[in-house]
Amino acid sequence: MSVFNRSYREYKGEIKGRFFKIWSIATQTFRVQFSGKKIIFLLILCNLPVISFTLMLIFSAIFFPAFVREFFLGGLGGVDATMYTIINFSFNPGLIFLPIVFICALNSGTIANDKKNNSLALYFSRPITRIDYAIGKALSVYMVSSFVTFVPWFVFLVTFNLLEGVSGLAIKTVIMTYLSTFASGFLIVFFMGSIVLYFSSISKQSVLGGILSILVLFLPSLVASLIAEFIEADWIQYFSIALIIVAAVFLIFGSPSTSMFGMNFFESTLSGGVAITLMITIGIIFLLMTINRLYREEVS
Amino acid sequence: MSSLVHQKEILCVEGITKIFGKKNSPQSIIALDAISFKMNAGANALLGPNGAGKSTLIKILLSYLKADQGEAQLLGHDIFKEGMLIRQKVGYMPEHFAIIPGVNAVKQVSLLGRISGLPKEEAMQRAHETLQYVGLNEARYRKVKEFSTGMLQRLKLAQTLVNDPELIILDEPTNGLDPNGRIDMIELVKEISKEHGINLIVSSHLLPDIEATCEFATIINKGAVVAQGKISELTYQETRSVEKKNMKVEIRGDLERFLAALQTKGIPFQLFENTILVQYSDEEISTVLLKLAYENDIQIRTMVPSEAILEDVFVHRIADMNNKNGLPTKETKIEVSK
Numbered sequence: 001m002s003v004f005n006r007s008y009r010e011y012k013g014e015i016k017g018r019f020f021k022i023w024s025i026a027t028q029t030f031r032v033q034f035s036g037k038k039i040i041f042l043l044i045l046c047n048l049p050v051i052s053f054t055l056m057l058i059f060s061a062i063f064f065p066a067f068v069r070e071f072f073l074g075g076l077g078g079v080d081a082t083m084y085t086i087i088n089f090s091f092n093p094g095l096i097f098l099p100i101v102f103i104c105a106l107n108s109g110t111i112a113n114d115k116k117n118n119s120l121a122l123y124f125s126r127p128i129t130r131i132d133y134a135i136g137k138a139l140s141v142y143m144v145s146s147f148v149t150f151v152p153w154f155v156f157l158v159t160f161n162l163l164e165g166v167s168g169l170a171i172k173t174v175i176m177t178y179l180s181t182f183a184s185g186f187l188i189v190f191f192m193g194s195i196v197l198y199f200s201s202i203s204k205q206s207v208l209g210g211i212l213s214i215l216v217l218f219l220p221s222l223v224a225s226l227i228a229e230f231i232e233a234d235w236i237q238y239f240s241i242a243l244i245i246v247a248a249v250f251l252i253f254g255s256p257s258t259s260m261f262g263m264n265f266f267e268s269t270l271s272g273g274v275a276i277t278l279m280i281t282i283g284i285i286f287l288l289m290t291i292n293r294l295y296r297e298e299v300s
Numbered sequence: 301m302s303s304l305v306h307q308k309e310i311l312c313v314e315g316i317t318k319i320f321g322k323k324n325s326p327q328s329i330i331a332l333d334a335i336s337f338k339m340n341a342g343a344n345a346l347l348g349p350n351g352a353g354k355s356t357l358i359k360i361l362l363s364y365l366k367a368d369q370g371e372a373q374l375l376g377h378d379i380f381k382e383g384m385l386i387r388q389k390v391g392y393m394p395e396h397f398a399i400i401p402g403v404n405a406v407k408q409v410s411l412l413g414r415i416s417g418l419p420k421e422e423a424m425q426r427a428h429e430t431l432q433y434v435g436l437n438e439a440r441y442r443k444v445k446e447f448s449t450g451m452l453q454r455l456k457l458a459q460t461l462v463n464d465p466e467l468i469i470l471d472e473p474t475n476g477l478d479p480n481g482r483i484d485m486i487e488l489v490k491e492i493s494k495e496h497g498i499n500l501i502v503s504s505h506l507l508p509d510i511e512a513t514c515e516f517a518t519i520i521n522k523g524a525v526v527a528q529g530k531i532s533e534l535t536y537q538e539t540r541s542v543e544k545k546n547m548k549v550e551i552r553g554d555l556e557r558f559l560a561a562l563q564t565k566g567i568p569f570q571l572f573e574n575t576i577l578v579q580y581s582d583e584e585i586s587t588v589l590l591k592l593a594y595e596n597d598i599q600i601r602t603m604v605p606s607e608a609i610l611e612d613v614f615v616h617r618i619a620d621m622n623n624k625n626g627l628p629t630k631e632t633k634i635e636v637s638k
Contacts, residue, residue: 008433008496011426011464015388015417024414032402109401118398122459125362125392126415127384299364 021128025136030143033106042105043147046098049089050152053082054159061163079160079170080177081256086156087184087249090148093221093242099148100192100217100241107141107196108210111290116204120299130294134197138287141193141200142186150185157181176254184249191245191279192217194286201293217241237270238278247275310467310499311339311361316370318356318523323368331356333523334370343493343500345514345531347507347614353523354503355395358469362392375466388416391460395471395503397452399444405431406440409459416463423462430458434488450481457488467499468492474509482509489513507610517610519617527617531610538608538616546606547578547585553598561592577606 044051060067090099114120123133161174199213200206224239237243250256251272314336321328332353348354359365361374363383372379377386400408406427413423431440434454439447444455453473460468473489474482490513493500504510510517511531519527527534539545551558559576562569565588568579578585586603593600 008461008492009426009429009464010496011418011422013422014419016414016419017417021415021417024411024420028400028403028407028411035402113401117401118394118396119400121392121394121396121398122400122412123415124364125387125390125394126412127387127417128415129384299359 018128018132021126022132022136022139025123025128025133026139026143029110029137029140033110033140033144034147039106042102046102046148047090047152048098049095050086050156053086053089054152054156057156057159057163078173078256079157079164080173080180080253082160083153083157083177083181084249084253084256086153087181088246091188091242091245091249093240096242096245097218099188100214102148103141103145103189103192104196104210104213104217106144107193108200108213109206110137110141110197111201111294112204112206112209115201115297116206120297124299130297131291134287134291134294137200138193138197138290141197142189145189145193146185149188150182153181153185154178180253184252187248187252187276187279188245190283194283194290198286198290198293201290201297234269238274243268243270244275244278246270247272248279251276308341309338310341310344311337311372311374311501313337313357313372314370316357316360316367316372318353318360318365318367330523332360332367335520335524336370337518337525337528339501339518340516341499342516343490343502343514345510345517346501346503346520347510347517347610348520349618352520354520355471356523357520358392358471358501358503361469362387362390388463389466391463391465391468393456393460393468393470393473395475398456399447399452401445402443404441404443405436405447405455405458408444408455409462412459413462418463426462426464427458430461431455433461434458435484449476450478453477453481453485454488457485461492465498467501470500470502470504472504472506473502474504474506482506486512507614511610517613519614521618521621524621526621527613534613535608535610538613539605545580547580547589548602548604548606549576549578549589549600550574550602551576551593551598551600553593554596557596558593558598561596565592 089095114123124130157174157178195216196209196213199209199216201209202212203209218241220239221241224236227239228236247268247270250268255272315334316332316336317330317334318332319328319330335353335357346354346357356365360367361372361379363379363386367380374386375389377389379386400411403411406424409430410423410427413426414420416423418426428440431437434457436451436454436458439451444452447455453476457470457473460470470489474485477485486509489500489502492498493513500514502510502514514531516529517527517531517534518525555574559569559571562576562578567585567588570577570579578589582588589603590600592598
């Protein structure tokens, strides 16, 4: 029927299932959260380490082809060690505030804006459960957050493989690097994203949600550094978000040799298993708290 | 429960109770007090003063809230067990401002269509059609945040229609609209019900709008039903039952003199421009008025008893209930909830 005919048409077609509805919420929210000019600036800023490495790789391949092999495979110790080094650069204690600010700033309005605009009344009058809504919103947060984790990392890996080529025994290492990169990225995204999602659900003000999530992600590190002034213990390091992320990624990448030209910069001293367990547990707890909060939310 | 619902009934509520706060506590508020009623297929009005329990009932029907007791079926489905099925078949237009932030009108309606289970292309096509249908064709690509109140009301109506529901629940559909917008909205709602056979439950404070759009009315107060039936029957009963009736009288001649004569006879009246509204309880009033006119050399042009309107039914039934109850403790509590 032409849209220019003003009339009402009945619908007798198919009705899609639950996953389609969840995916619709996720993709629509992702488009809204990921729009605007400030995003490009933030993205470049947060991905500076990976952008630098990728550009270095491309220029080296064009002007000094021998350097690629010498620096990335010889100097850094292989594609897996190179990838781990890049992740380490992005999430080390000095630079971790960039991805944290990006993830918190872009996702703090995910549920807060819906509460502010009474969208919940529109969503919950549809045939979806509140869990479906929460999962849809969580997926959107994870998708947005992936742009400071595995999306740029994959860009680097693909560039690396295209320029360097893959042959023989290296295939297994390359496949494992891709899987490790995805696993590391997803773990970080799930951990941070779930925390931001929860704080987005507690208030109608997205700014408040953003500030609270940034505080929650930073405060433990600050407290730990203060405690460390008085007590000397390894467990205090588990309060640092940057250190547990690095420890988890280090284990996921199979504890690669990270001696950059003979110097051990990035070897983690924390237990990767404990770090992964902590990140998954905290992520699950915050996700469940978000769902619980949504079930208690009164819809006007 | 299934035996309770006949084909022509869209809603069957039995003993639904909802108490806010801790049960048996003095602070608890009884929003719905074992309410039972049925609604027929067609256009139904759900009326009541503030705090009557209308919104609570709608929230329970849409599974936003859980009832403490009772059972109910909407479109033949148990509201407590088949909430998803119900929401698949029902469109809800909330009273308050409700938008999906950051999107334009067509994207909002299309998203809500997809969440209702429509495939992506179909949802987009129907979003365009329903926006055209409600008169928002020109504004389809504008951000909904920029919409005026009237446009937002139309947008909310479009999103209720996108999944072709069997029943639409409209909460104050003419709220905040200017007179022209109100007329347009009433026409749309009437058309949806009469020409497309979609059942309606309309909750509104504007009783003339209800009279214009609905066939049946259910009036609730203090969580209980005070009147129910066809609006025409309710107003007819009201006209017959009231003790003091009104007669609309228009005259040609000396108005001052006629009014003075009415005063002398002790007949109460009110003057609206050239129409005199004479209050009477005696069925012989027309003879009395004709005699008065003859004596004062005045010609009576029209003399018709004025019919009760829905507002009269509403006001009197609620007043009757309050008088009967003599303001018990429960009523005081509900007043607090206002």
